[in-house]
Amino acid sequence: MNIVILTGAGISAESGVPTFRAADGLWEGHRVEDVATPQAFRRNPTLVQQFYDQRRAHLGQVVPNAAHHALARLEAAWPKGNGFDFLLVTQNVDDLHDRAGHNHLVHMHGELNSALCTRCGAANPWRRPLLDNPPCPACRQPGGLRPDIVWFGEMPYHMDRIETALAAADLFVSIGTSGAVYPAAGFVAQAKAAGAHTLELNLEPSAGTPLFDEARHGPATQLVPAWVE
Ligand code: BJW
Incomplete structure (x- = not known):
């Protein structure tokens, strides 16, 4: 998985x-x-x-919130190897995921x-x-x-690793992004094409909501821990 x-x-x-x-x-x-x-x-x-x-x-x-901590718990509990893998791709340039604690994290827009x-x-x-x-x-x-x-017009980081993970994804979850900026906005379509189930967790419907199999709307500090537990 x-x-x-x-x-x-x-x-x-x-x-x-x-x-x-x-x-x-x-x-x-x-x-x-x-x-x-x-x-x-x-x-x-x-x-x-x-x-x-x-x-x-x-x-x-600023400090990591309940949503950052829930994702760190999920990564720690996720089995790795033998067909199991975990990748957290953030568009954020803050260090809140890093401080929550991750080993499988990439910052695609820099730091x-x-x-x-x-x-x-x-x-x-x-x-x-x-x-x-x-x-x-x-x-x-x-x-x-x-x-x-990574500014507009520049190539985002870690694209090879991200594309490889998307091509093998069983589950793709998008959290707190408007889906307005590419190539990240296209990841849901790539994951779907690979056969993944796709879930959006966002405060409100986004430009990409119709592309997801499932969408839940509300604040991340409530939605993410509820989804992880
Ligand atoms: C909550 C919440 C709560 C609030 N709980 N949710 C025309 C068509 C298609 C593409 C292009 C085009 N013209 C140009 C392009 C390409 C361009 C692009 O996409 N432009 C668009 C504007 C159209 N992209 C690029 O140039 C990228 N490079 C590129 O494409 O290279 C070529 C390439 C080719 C082939 C393969 C790969 C690459 C580079 C993009 C760089 C983005 N950089 C920025 C700024 C730098 C970082 C910084 O200064 O901090 O990155 S832009 C900015 O937007 C930042 C973000 O990472 C990015 C995404 O924003 P994000 O995270 O979605 O934030 P918001 O504010 O938009 O949304 C927040 C969401 O949270 C909302 O939905 C809220 O509802 C929700 N929310 N509170 C849960 N409490």
Whole structure:
């Protein structure tokens, strides 16, 4: 029995991390699409570094919620090997799944706690501001570090591992995502084509709801523990 779980911003909402497409999804008046692109970074690197520096700092004020903990319990209890596998794919760049405790987790849109060197390509663990243009810890060159975030038009991470897991999935569960951003929005169709049962857990019906075999709507901190137990 292979399970693939996809999470989005909705799972972290009740921890106090804002979602992207809610009424409050603006950052100081900017749409995410205006700060989360390579073009925005070229146009105004200071603004984009500030956006991510603030969000990285905010991680210190939030903790995993009941939904993150329920998924960690599920992974710990899930048999592995001999036809059983577990993969948690998150679109989130926060570290709340990591802190809840996972060994089978991929961050497809990158991580706030990582800095990518545009000169040598190293991904460096990173907790401090990037605004001051610190040198890369790997190559020592200054001024090349950017947020290790997959922006619009860039290739998401771990696609080979995700596609392999989807092709073998028996169960696909999507939690707290609007289904507005590809390629993640297409995972339900890929899992279904592979013969998986598909379940959506989201606050409200999403763009993708009709594609799922089953949908349950409500807050993640209630839906996810109830589904896991
Ligand atoms: C709750 C809740 C609670 C609230 N409980 N639920 C035209 C057509 C098709 C595709 C494209 C197109 N034009 C361009 C594209 C491609 C583009 C794309 O999809 N654009 C769309 C806007 C159309 N995609 C890309 O460019 C991607 N790369 C790519 O495609 O490369 C080529 C490729 C080719 C072939 C194979 C593979 C790749 C890259 C996408 C990068 C996304 N980056 C962002 C920002 C960076 C991260 C950051 O700054 O933090 O990632 S965008 C933003 O959206 C962020 C998120 O991860 C992502 C998804 O958002 P999410 O998580 O769904 O959040 P929301 O806010 O939208 O939804 C929250 C949901 O939770 C809602 O439904 C609520 O109801 C719910 N909720 N509270 C449960 N308490």
